[in-house]
Amino acid sequence: MSHQTIKLDSLPLSIPKLERAPHTIADSIVRSIYWEAEKIAQASTSCAVEARINWDRKIDDILTSRLWGFPVMLLMLTGVLWLTISGANVPSELLATGLFWLHDRLLDLFIALNAPHWLTGFFVLGVFRSVAWVVSVMLPPMAIFFPLFTLLEDAGYLPRVAFNLDACFKKAGAHGKQALTMCMGLGCNAAGTISCRIIDSPRERLIATLTNNFVPCNGRFPTLIVLSSIFIGGTVAISWQGLSAALSVAAVMVLGVVITLLVSWLLSKTLLKGQPSSFALELPPYRKPKIGEVIIRSILDRTLFVLGRAVVIAAPAGGLVWVLANTSWGDTTTLAAIAGWLDGFARLMGLDGYILLAFILGLPANEIVLPTLIMSYLAEGALLELNSVAALHHLLVEQYGWTWLTAVCVMLFSLCHWPCGTTLYTIKKETNSWKWTGMAFLLPTLVGIFLCMAVTFVVGL
Amino acid sequence: MDGSDLTLLNHRNSNEEPVIALAGNPNTGKSTLFNALTGLHQHTGNWPGKTVLHSRGHYVYQGINYTVVDLPGTYSLIANSIDEEVARDFICFQKPEVTVVVADATCLERNLNLVLQIMEITSQVILAVNLMDEARRKKITIDDKELQRRLGVPVVPMEARQGVGVSELKDTIAQVIDRRIVPHPRLVRYEPDIEDAIALLEPQIIRALGDGISARWLSLRILEGNLDIVKNFLPASLIKEAV
Numbered sequence: 001m002s003h004q005t006i007k008l009d010s011l012p013l014s015i016p017k018l019e020r021a022p023h024t025i026a027d028s029i030v031r032s033i034y035w036e037a038e039k040i041a042q043a044s045t046s047c048a049v050e051a052r053i054n055w056d057r058k059i060d061d062i063l064t065s066r067l068w069g070f071p072v073m074l075l076m077l078t079g080v081l082w083l084t085i086s087g088a089n090v091p092s093e094l095l096a097t098g099l100f101w102l103h104d105r106l107l108d109l110f111i112a113l114n115a116p117h118w119l120t121g122f123f124v125l126g127v128f129r130s131v132a133w134v135v136s137v138m139l140p141p142m143a144i145f146f147p148l149f150t151l152l153e154d155a156g157y158l159p160r161v162a163f164n165l166d167a168c169f170k171k172a173g174a175h176g177k178q179a180l181t182m183c184m185g186l187g188c189n190a191a192g193t194i195s196c197r198i199i200d201s202p203r204e205r206l207i208a209t210l211t212n213n214f215v216p217c218n219g220r221f222p223t224l225i226v227l228s229s230i231f232i233g234g235t236v237a238i239s240w241q242g243l244s245a246a247l248s249v250a251a252v253m254v255l256g257v258v259i260t261l262l263v264s265w266l267l268s269k270t271l272l273k274g275q276p277s278s279f280a281l282e283l284p285p286y287r288k289p290k291i292g293e294v295i296i297r298s299i300l301d302r303t304l305f306v307l308g309r310a311v312v313i314a315a316p317a318g319g320l321v322w323v324l325a326n327t328s329w330g331d332t333t334t335l336a337a338i339a340g341w342l343d344g345f346a347r348l349m350g351l352d353g354y355i356l357l358a359f360i361l362g363l364p365a366n367e368i369v370l371p372t373l374i375m376s377y378l379a380e381g382a383l384l385e386l387n388s389v390a391a392l393h394h395l396l397v398e399q400y401g402w403t404w405l406t407a408v409c410v411m412l413f414s415l416c417h418w419p420c421g422t423t424l425y426t427i428k429k430e431t432n433s434w435k436w437t438g439m440a441f442l443l444p445t446l447v448g449i450f451l452c453m454a455v456t457f458v459v460g461l
Numbered sequence: 462m463d464g465s466d467l468t469l470l471n472h473r474n475s476n477e478e479p480v481i482a483l484a485g486n487p488n489t490g491k492s493t494l495f496n497a498l499t500g501l502h503q504h505t506g507n508w509p510g511k512t513v514l515h516s517r518g519h520y521v522y523q524g525i526n527y528t529v530v531d532l533p534g535t536y537s538l539i540a541n542s543i544d545e546e547v548a549r550d551f552i553c554f555q556k557p558e559v560t561v562v563v564a565d566a567t568c569l570e571r572n573l574n575l576v577l578q579i580m581e582i583t584s585q586v587i588l589a590v591n592l593m594d595e596a597r598r599k600k601i602t603i604d605d606k607e608l609q610r611r612l613g614v615p616v617v618p619m620e621a622r623q624g625v626g627v628s629e630l631k632d633t634i635a636q637v638i639d640r641r642i643v644p645h646p647r648l649v650r651y652e653p654d655i656e657d658a659i660a661l662l663e664p665q666i667i668r669a670l671g672d673g674i675s676a677r678w679l680s681l682r683i684l685e686g687n688l689d690i691v692k693n694f695l696p697a698s699l700i701k702e703a704v
Contacts, residue, residue, distance in 0.1 A: 013665050015683055016658040026685040028652050030539075033577050036649045041570035044608040047601045200542045284488040285567060285595075 056285050060160070064283075069164040076157070078243075078250045080148045085225055085249070086242035088140035095139060099132035121326060122319050126375070130318025133371035134310045138222045142307065145221065146298040149186070154289035158183050163283060165257075172261045173268025175204035178211075182260065185215035189423040192217070193430055203274045206436060207264050209427060213419040213444045214260040216253060219310065219366035220414045224249050226370060230393045231407035256415050259447060271439075309422075310367035317361055317368050321375040335376055349452035350409030350459075352400070359413065364421045369414065405459050409452045416448030479638050480528045480555065484548055484579060485563030486572050487534035490591045492516075494563055494621040495531040498631070522631045530557065536571070538578045552582050553674065559634050561587045566596035566603055566618070576612065580646035581678040586614045587633055587644075594620045613647040648677065658684055 018025060062068050106128060110120040152158060158180065166176035177199050185192025192212040199205040216224060229245040268274065321335065329337040335357075342360075343353030354376050362369035377395055396402040418441045419427065428437040485491040499518025516531040532551055533544035552560055562579055564572035569590070580586050590603060609616040615633050619626030636642040650656065662680035670676070 013662070013669065013683070016661045018654055018658055018684065020654075025655060026687070028655065029681060029685065032649050032651045033574055036577055037570050037573035040573055040608065040611045043611060044604045045569055045601060046604070047599075197543075 056283075059286060060283060063157070063160045064163050069160075073161060073164060074250065074254070076152065077253065078246050080145065080152070081225075081249050082243055082246035083148060084141050084145040085229060085245050087144045088225070089229075089242075091140040091143075092136055095136035096132070099136055103128060103132060118326070121322050126319040126322030127315045128318075129378075130314045130321070130368065130371045130375055131311050133374060134314040134367055135307070137226060137370065138219075138310060138367060139303070139307055141222055141225055142218060142303045143299065145218070146187070146303050147295050150294045150298040151289050151291075153183075154287065154294055156284050156286045159283050168261055169264070172265040173274070174207045174261075174264040175199045175201065178204070178208040178260075178264070181208045181212060182215045182257070185212045185217060187218055189213050189215070189217045189419055190426040193423055193426045196430065201274075203268075203272050206431065207267050207272055209430060210267065210436065210440050210443055211260045211263050213423065213440065214256045214263065214416065214447075216256060216415055217366065217420075219420065220369075221249075222367070223370045223414050224252055224411055226392070227407045227411055228252075230396070231402075231404050252411055252415055255412075259416065263443060263447065310365055313365040314368045314371060317364065317372055318375060321361065321372055325376060339376070348456065349413065349449060350405055350456035351413065351452065352406075354400075355406075355410060355413075359417055362420070363418065366414070366420050405456065409455060412451050412455065413448045416444045416451055418445050478526050478528055479558035479634075480530060481634055482530050482532055482551060482555075482557035482560045483563060484532045484552070484560055484575065485534060485589075486536055486565065486575060489534070489563045489565040489572065490621045491534055491563040492531065494561075494589065494591060494619070494627075494630075495529060497621050497624055497627050499529050520631070522635055525635070527631075527634070530555075535575065537575060538582070549582075552579060556583070556673075557585075559585045559587055559637050561589050561630065561634070563589045563591050563621075566590045566592045567599055567601060569603065569608075576614075577649050580612070580614065581648055581681070582675050584614075584644050584646050585637060586646060587630070587637060588612060588614055588616045589619050589621075589626070589630055590616060591619045591621050593618045593625070594623065611647065614644040615642055651681075655681075655684060 020028075063072055103124065106124050107120065110124055161183065162176055162179040165179040169176050169178050178196075180198065181192050181195045184195040189212050192215065193209055196205050196208045196212065199208055225245065228248040229241065324335040324338070325333050327334045332340070335354075339353035339357050341353070342356045346353050346356040349356075355373060358369050358373035358376060361372045374392070374395070377400055396406075418424070424437055424441060427440045428434065431437065483491055483495055495516060495518060499520050518529045518531070520527050520529065530551065532548040535542075535545045535548050538545055538549040538552075551557070560579055560583055562572075562576045564576065576586070576588055588608070590605060590608070593603070596603060603618065605616045605618050615637065617626055617630045617633055619630065621627065633642065637644065651659070659677060659680045662683060663676040666674075666676040666679050670679075
């Protein structure tokens with residue numbers, strides 16, 4: 001067939017002109033197909049009368065109702081976060097204790113082997129320590145959060161989220177499916193960026209791509225969770241700590257959604273003008289999730305994948321921090337020199353130089369921001385052992401003068417700053433444009449700087 | 462798509478290894494069926510030039526090696542999205558020996574839209590009505606004989622998750638391929654003016670292109686003014702609107 005067509009130029013088709021416009025013909029064709037489908041389905045399907053109680057529809061009436069849709073969503077979100085936070089505490093401590101026990105044995109071993117100081121420092125105090133931090137801080141929340149998230153996904157709740165948010169995105173000039181790409185971004189922004197392919201219109205896909213970073217990915221979750229349990233959870237009675245920490249992380253995420261909508265709206269009014277296109281979103285039937293499969297899939301495909309990436313990047317970053325902290329620049333260490341240089345600007349944002357430096361060093365992966373920060377504090381500070389959340393609180397508050405405002409600004413900046421290296425690389429590949437990649441870098445960064453400065457300024461009044 | 466692309470697409474090991482396409486709406490258990498058919502003999506990759514993931518697998522039935530291609534899940538073939546375009550192009554250009562449309566028994570009506578559209582492109586269609594167990598739970602009964610009579614293509618009820626109906630499907634595929642079963646799809650009749658126009662266009666298309674492509678389907682796309690699709694088949698110089 002392929003070759004025939006080329007020879008046939010001498011045989012033009014004459015296309016009959018109908019009385020009506022082509023698009024009404026298309027409508028009529030679709031209508032005929034639907035009628036036929038309806039007719040055949042009715043003739044070959046029968047449904048026992050009492051089974052007319054359609055449970056899916058009943059559940060949908062609640063989960064996607066105007067009144068209950070949003071409260072239920074918030075409840076689910078808080079619930080998942082609460083389970084994650086309160087469940088992750090104990091295994092986190094255990095892992096930290098175990099890994100730092102190993103840390104000490106390694107140290108003993110290096111000393112026994114008479115290893116040179118720099119080797120011990122680089123590998124044990126640098127590489128191993130940051131990997132230990134990443135594993136103990138990140139593994140437990142991920143191992144709880146991902147299966148829970150996959151359960152919701154499997155049960156069919158995520159399309160309902162998209163359905164609920166559709167009207168908001170329409171108003172913002174964006175595509176309703178953006179909610180789904182944001183859900184993916186919750187796992188990993190690079191994956192979220194790739195998932196933007198489900199949006200067909202290039203304009204709306206670009207909006208979704210540029211704003212995906214406003215959803216805190218799994219690499220930033222631990223930072224949010226740890227900080228909120230130390231600073232916000234710590235202000236209330238023990239029994240409420242988990243819940244209030246969960247609520248504050250949920251609040252950060254809701255803020256992320258609000259910012260996403262605002263920025264999408266701004267983009268669709270300025271750089272990416274246009275009308276939102278309509279789409280058909282199917283609400284698939286609710287299904288009982290296959291628990292075993294969910295656990296295996298979320299542990300193998302998500303948890304270990306993300307953790308593996310974090311470890312691979314944290315190891316060299318830990319080494320780098322140690323090197324920076326142990327080489328000198330003038331009369332101080334290189335680390336202190338860079339941090340000091342950044343400090344002025346960072347203070348305006350409610351942060352300090354070390355925090356900003358940790359975010360910058362965290363460009364390869366957000367997972368390592370907090371470990372890098374702790375590494376730099378430890379390398380500079382007097383505390384050498386750090387194996388519990390209480391010790392972390394002591395380090396941050398007593399030695400580096402953190403207040404709740406610092407914690408809030410770190411959380412805000414964690415929510416809104418440049419996407420990680422992998423995500424930027426993915427955006428470049430997906431958009432095939434340096435301009436939009438640059439835009440994806442600048443947009444959240446500027447929003448974050450503005451937010452932090454505004455909060456610091458208002459509180460300082 | 463130009464001629465060289467088509468040659469590339471048409472190049473495949475033809476008769477000795479029949480190609481089976483799996484089409485269907487999303488969430489119909491299409492992938493489950495794909496896994497049930499092919500087991501571990503599968504690999505995924507990108508469609509040439511496209512960014513949609515596709516899976517290809519193999520199984521052997523009665524000594525014959527079948528290739529199974531899992532098309533993207535779509536609700537129609539109108540080609541509003543890359544997924545629909547990929548599914549449509551595969552059925553049009555690769556001409557799989559059999560296209561199995563997987564349907565969800567609990568919402569048959571919506572799934573039939575796609576079945577009817579695919580039947581317009583190819584007559585080699587088998588309808589696999591999956592999730593029969595779920596339908597039973599919802600007290601929905603499906604008269605597969607009546608469905609088969611009305612569609613004119615073989616219908617296989619299935620519970621792919623449990624493996625029920627998989628060997629029946631393999632058997633039906635084999636029978637369609639060696640023409641022991643010849644599907645006679647009962648196509649949708651459109652409104653009279655459209656049917657009249659089809660009657661005028663069809664012979665011209667057959668004269669121009671032979672019977673390699675469904676002339677009725679292409680006529681409909683021309684009438685809709687969807688010239689983008691048509692250009693895949695015809696050089697633009699061939700299309701001339703009658704005044």
